[in-house]
Amino acid sequence: MHYCLIDTELGCFGLGWSSQGIARAYLPGDSEHSVRQRFDQLGSETADWPAFIDEARQLILGYARGEVVSFEHLPLDLSAVSDFHRRVYGDILQLKRGETTTYGEIARRLGDVGLSRAVGQAMGSNPIPLIIPCHRVLASGGKTGGFSAPGGSDAKLRMLALEGVEDPRAAQTSFDF
Structure with a gap:
């Protein structure tokens, strides 16, 4: 595998191919050093x-500047992931900028709502975050859910905000009875 680092307004991205x-x-x-070490x-x-x-x-540079971009036509090498994970990634690749779904909705579309946790595991091991937009997948009830990238759920919320998605946590507290 070859790789390159991309210095963006959000920090250092790394791409391997x-x-x-x-x-x-x-x-x-x-840090750039840490990303380089993982790729090395x-x-x-x-x-x-x-x-x-x-x-x-x-x-990626455009995305980091807040521009509307689409990664949908880029070739992906998912040969190292399981068939189930490929199915999950195929599902979320259909999501457009600013569109979200839930683990349960993906599981339902794959034929079994009982697969929600397995969908979550697929999100956590996504080898190509951003391009395979796992940040657009939320937990039930609009909760943020996890995010395995640096910064965790806060990074997920920043990515969603770049895409114009309101903070899902605000919706959770909007019904103050």
Whole structure:
């Protein structure tokens, strides 16, 4: 796997890829040194990248500036994930900017609401966050749910805010009986 780092207004992103497509992304929140160390265990840094990585870099820079971007046409390499996780990721790849869903709704669309926890596990092990928009998946009742990227749920809320989504926590307290 090859990788590159992207210095954005939000911090250091990292992208890793194979000949098949983008295989790994690290979101801002850790130091550049830490991101580089994690990638060094997987492959080598390079300044020579394919056209789809150059495009992904431009989209990520735009996203970090708050621009409306779409990652939907970028090639992804999900060969290292299970079939179930690929199905879950395929579902959330249909979500558009500013659109959210829940773990339960995804499980229902996959045919069994009992899969909600398994959907949550898939979100927690998403190898390409942002591009596979796991930040758009909430817990039931509009609760934020977890987020395994640096900054946890606060990072998830910042990403949703960039997309124009109101803080789900505000909706939880709006019925003050």
